[in-house]
Amino acid sequence: MDSRFAAYRDDLGLDPVLDFHSLRTSYVTHLIEDGWDALFVQQQAGHDHASTTSIYTCVSSDFRTRTLRRALDATVEAALKPVRRA
Numbered sequence: 001m002d003s004r005f006a007a008y009r010d011d012l013g014l015d016p017v018l019d020f021h022s023l024r025t026s027y028v029t030h031l032i033e034d035g036w037d038a039l040f041v042q043q044q045a046g047h048d049h050a051s052t053t054s055i056y057t058c059v060s061s062d063f064r065t066r067t068l069r070r071a072l073d074a075t076v077e078a079a080l081k082p083v084r085r086a
Contacts, residue, residue: 028056033063 005020024045031041042053 025056028053029060033060 002020005023009016009018028041028045031044032038038050038053042050045053045056047053
């Protein structure tokens with residue numbers, strides 16, 4: 001599989017650092033970025049422990065930025081809501 005993947009990669013002019021395992025890492029990363037349940041992702045990767053799956057996750061800086069932005073927006077919104085008194 002590796003040699004066939006390498007041949008396709010080379011024919012397409014892709015970066016030689018890419019290997020067949022890159023597809024596995026990419027698959028896990030895309031599942032996480034698309035919001036799939038962590039247990040599902042762990043099972044898809046065939047890992048016994050979530051900590052093993054986390055090693056393979058390389059979320060993009062765009063995903064990290066969007067996630068942080070959502071958390072910050074929710075915090076600011078909660079802080080700005082008027083206090084309701086009984």
